[in-house]
Amino acid sequence: KSIFASEEIKYALENMPDFLPPDTDRNQTEALKIVLHNTEGLLIHKKDIENSRLFTHAHVACFTETWLKKDDYIPESILPKAEVYSMPRNSAYSSTDLVFQQLAGMDRGGVAIFTRGVKSLPYDTQIENLEYRGILIQHPISVALFTIYRPPIYPLNRFIGTLMKLLTRVTTEIFSPIVILGDFNDNALSTTSSLQQLFTSNGFQQLVNKPTTESGTCLDLVFVRGFHELPQVTVKPLYYSFHDAIFLECKI
Numbered sequence: 001k002s003i004f005a006s007e008e009i010k011y012a013l014e015n016m017p018d019f020l021p022p023d024t025d026r027n028q029t030e031a032l033k034i035v036l037h038n039t040e041g042l043l044i045h046k047k048d049i050e051n052s053r054l055f056t057h058a059h060v061a062c063f064t065e066t067w068l069k070k071d072d073y074i075p076e077s078i079l080p081k082a083e084v085y086s087m088p089r090n091s092a093y094s095s096t097d098l099v100f101q102q103l104a105g106m107d108r109g110g111v112a113i114f115t116r117g118v119k120s121l122p123y124d125t126q127i128e129n130l131e132y133r134g135i136l137i138q139h140p141i142s143v144a145l146f147t148i149y150r151p152p153i154y155p156l157n158r159f160i161g162t163l164m165k166l167l168t169r170v171t172t173e174i175f176s177p178i179v180i181l182g183d184f185n186d187n188a189l190s191t192t193s194s195l196q197q198l199f200t201s202n203g204f205q206q207l208v209n210k211p212t213t214e215s216g217t218c219l220d221l222v223f224v225r226g227f228h229e230l231p232q233v234t235v236k237p238l239y240y241s242f243h244d245a246i247f248l249e250c251k252i
Helices: 007-014 046-050 098-104 156-173 194-201
Strands: 031-038 060-064 083-087 111-115 119-122 131-139 143-149 178-183 220-225 232-236 245-251
Touching: 031 143, 031 178, 031 220, 060 143, 060 178, 083 131, 111 131, 111 143, 143 156, 156 178, 156 194, 178 245, 220 245
Parallel strands: 031 060, 143 178
Antiparallel strands: 031 245, 060 111, 083 111, 119 131, 131 143, 178 220, 232 245
16 A cells, blocks of 8 residues: 655645754853743753753743742752742742732742852742742843733733832842843733833833744743843743743853
C-alpha cells in the first residue's frame, strides 16, 4: 500500500518553526536571561521545570500561580542552588475588605522568583493586597525586578490603585533599570487599558505584543523602564501549560 501526503502538509512541516528553544547557557555572560511563566502549580510541574532548558539555563525564573501555601516545602531539585523568593497567596492579603478576605481564603495564586548565577537581594516595598515579589539584581548588571499576579476576580480599578502605590515607590527609590512582569489578566492585544496607561504614564514600556495563551490572549506582560537598550523578548510555547513562557535577554 502507498501513503500519500498533500503538498500543503509537506510545505507546512518543512516550514514549521522549532518547538524547543535554542540551547542557551546562563554561564555565558553577554546577557542576563530571565524567564516568566504562569506555571499553574509549581510543585505539580516540578519535573517539567527540572527538565526544561528554558528554566535551567536562565539566571532568573519568575513564576505566577505557584499555588504554594505558606509552609510548603520547595524542593531544591526544581532549580538547584537557586535563591528563592516566594509570596504565597494567603500571605499577600491583610485587610478586612470582603474582596481581599475572599482572595486570601482562595487556593492557587501566588508568585515566586528563583535566581541562579547572579547576586540578588529581596526588595520589599511592604505593599499590601498585592501578589508580588521584588528583588534587586546587583551582578552581572543592576536591575530591579518584580513579579506580579492579578487574579481575575480582583477588580481592575482596585488593582490599579494598589499597583500605583508600588509604582510610586519603585520609581522614586530605584535609579537602576526596572522590570515588572507577570500575569495581569488584562489582554494587551485589545484596546489600550487603564493598566497599560498607568505604566506608560510612569515611564514604562510594554514589550509583549503577541498571544501568550492557547486562547489567543496576551495576559503575560513585561513592563520595563530605564534601559538604554530594550531587552529582547521571545514567547516560548510549553507543552504542559495553557500559558506560554516569556523569555527576556537583557544585554550586559
